[in-house]
Amino acid sequence: MHFDKVIKNGRLVTGERIFSGDIGIADGKIAVIEDNLPAEDTKIIDAKGLLVLPGIIDVHVHLQLPFCGTVSVDDFFTGTRAAACGGVTTVIDFAIQNKSGTLYEAVENRRSEADGKVCVDYSLHAVPTDWRDDIRHEMKEIVDYGISTFKMFMVYRSEGLISEDDALFEALEESAKLGVMIGVHAESVTILEFLTDRYHTDEMMRKYGAYCHALSRPWYVEAEAVSRAINWAEATGGNLYIVHMSDGRSAEILNSAKDRQVNVFAETCPHYLLLDDEFFKLKDGHLYGTCPQLKKPEDQRRLWQALAGGELSVISTDTCTFNTEQKAMWNGDFTKIPFGMPGVETLLPLIYLHGVEAGKISLQRMVQLLSTNPAKLMGMYPQKGSLMLGSDADITIIDPESRTTLSYKNLQTNSDWSPYEGFEAMGMPVYTLLRGEIIAENGEFKGKAGSGSFIKRSAPDFNI
Ligand SMILES: [Zn+2]
Numbered sequence: 001m002h003f004d005k006v007i008k009n010g011r012l013v014t015g016e017r018i019f020s021g022d023i024g025i026a027d028g029k030i031a032v033i034e035d036n037l038p039a040e041d042t043k044i045i046d047a048k049g050l051l052v053l054p055g056i057i058d059v060h061v062h063l064q065l066p067f068c069g070t071v072s073v074d075d076f077f078t079g080t081r082a083a084a085c086g087g088v089t090t091v092i093d094f095a096i097q098n099k100s101g102t103l104y105e106a107v108e109n110r111r112s113e114a115d116g117k118v119c120v121d122y123s124l125h126a127v128p129t130d131w132r133d134d135i136r137h138e139m140k141e142i143v144d145y146g147i148s149t150f151k152m153f154m155v156y157r158s159e160g161l162i163s164e165d166d167a168l169f170e171a172l173e174e175s176a177k178l179g180v181m182i183g184v185h186a187e188s189v190t191i192l193e194f195l196t197d198r199y200h201t202d203e204m205m206r207k208y209g210a211y212c213h214a215l216s217r218p219w220y221v222e223a224e225a226v227s228r229a230i231n232w233a234e235a236t237g238g239n240l241y242i243v244h245m246s247d248g249r250s251a252e253i254l255n256s257a258k259d260r261q262v263n264v265f266a267e268t269c270p271h272y273l274l275l276d277d278e279f280f281k282l283k284d285g286h287l288y289g290t291c292p293q294l295k296k297p298e299d300q301r302r303l304w305q306a307l308a309g310g311e312l313s314v315i316s317t318d319t320c321t322f323n324t325e326q327k328a329m330w331n332g333d334f335t336k337i338p339f340g341m342p343g344v345e346t347l348l349p350l351i352y353l354h355g356v357e358a359g360k361i362s363l364q365r366m367v368q369l370l371s372t373n374p375a376k377l378m379g380m381y382p383q384k385g386s387l388m389l390g391s392d393a394d395i396t397i398i399d400p401e402s403r404t405t406l407s408y409k410n411l412q413t414n415s416d417w418s419p420y421e422g423f424e425a426m427g428m429p430v431y432t433l434l435r436g437e438i439i440a441e442n443g444e445f446k447g448k449a450g451s452g453s454f455i456k457r458s459a460p461d462f463n464i
Helices: 076-085 103-114 133-145 165-178 189-199 202-208 211-215 219-236 248-259 270-274 277-281 297-309 324-330 347-357 363-377
Strands: 005-013 018-026 029-034 043-046 051-054 056-058 088-096 121-127 149-153 181-185 240-242 264-268 395-398 403-405 424-426 429-434 437-441
Touching: 005 363, 005 395, 051 363, 056 347, 056 363, 076 088, 076 429, 076 437, 088 103, 088 395, 088 429, 103 121, 103 133, 133 165, 149 165, 165 181, 165 219, 181 219, 189 202, 189 211, 189 219, 202 211, 211 277, 219 240, 219 248, 248 264, 248 297, 264 297, 270 297, 270 347, 297 363, 347 363, 347 395, 347 424
Parallel strands: 005 043, 005 051, 056 088, 088 121, 121 149, 149 181, 181 240, 240 264
Antiparallel strands: 005 018, 018 029, 051 395, 395 429, 403 424, 429 437
C-alpha cells in the first residue's frame, strides 16, 4: 500500500484511549494505524517523544465580523492562519441573517467571504435574527445544505440581533423535530440594559472606568438566561447548546438540568478559565471587554470542575479580534468597547498547561473537549475529531515538554496585543496537518489561502 505520509513513533491520544502506533496517510485520509509501518519512498514525520492528537476544532470564532462600526481584524485568512499555527484544523463561524433576508442568503454571503481565503476547514452556524414562519420552514433546507446548528442571541436588542423567548421556544420545538441543535448566547437582556443604564453616568464611569463593564454584567445576568433557555428546552424537548458559559452558577444550573435528562450542552472559553474581572482595573483594562464578561476566580474554579466532571462538553474561543486602536474607540465609555479578543491560536497550549499539566483535566479529557466532543455535537464525527481509519487526516502533533512565554509578537494573529501576553503555555504544536498536508510547523505557517474547505455537517451526535 502506498502512503503519502507516515507519522512514526508517536503516542496517539484520542477521546477514548492513548496508544502507540504509526499512522499511514493516503489521499488525505487516515489509511492505516499499526506498529512499525514500512515507509519507504514516503515522507516520514518522526513523532518520537511527541503526542499525536486529532486536529483541534474551535466551534466558535468570529472572523472579519462587522461590530461597533468596525470589522474584527482577523479575517478569514489571518484568522485561519493563526488557527493552523495553533493546531486548530476546523473552525465554525456564523452566518447572521439580515432583517427581511433569509438564512440561505446569510450563508451564501458568508461563504463568499470565506471560500478561497480559509487555510483550515470551516463551517458556519446559521443565526436567525428575524424569526418568521418562512424562516422556521427554512431550517430544514439549511440542515439539508449541511448546517445542523443554529444560534440565537438572547441579548443585543438595540442592535436588532435578539431572538425573543417566543422565537427561541419555537426554534427549540423545530430542533426536536429535525434532530438539530439551537445554540444560545444566554444573557438577561432586561436586567443587562437596566444595570448598564445604572453605571452609564459620568460619575460612575469616572469612578470605575472599564470596571463598569463588569459591574453591569454580574453572574446573574447570565445565570437567569441560562435557566430560562433550559426551561424552554425542557418544555419543548428541544436540543440546546449554551455558548461561552462564563459563570459558576450557570454550571450548577446546567448540572441539575442534565440530571433531569434535558438535552442541553455547553461550552466555555479560555478567557473565562484564565482571566478574571480584576483585569478591568488595569490601565488598559478596556482591552479585556468581552460579552459575556470575565467573572470571578470562584467562577473559574467551578468551570474547571464542570469541564472535568462532564457538565461542560467543549472549550471554544469566541475569537473576535480587535486591535488596540479599535479598542480605543471606547474613549472612557464602557458601552462603546468593541467586545472580543484573539484566542484561536493559543487555545491548545493554554489548555494543555493550565488544564492538563496543572492536573485539572486529563490528557484524554482535553482531547474530548477540544476535538472529539465538538466534532460529535456539531455533526462532523468521525470525519473530524478522531484518529479512525477513514477519518480526515487532520492531525495535531504537540511536544508535551515544550514551554513558551506567549507574546502577540510571536503569533500569527493580526492583533497588536494578546490577553495572554507574558502567560506561560505548554505543548505547542510541532506539526498541524489538514487532510494530510502540513499547514503549520513549529509556529510557522506552511499552508495557503484556500487550503481549507467548507464542511457539510450532519445531525449532531449527542452521545458524548
Ligand atoms: Zn461569539
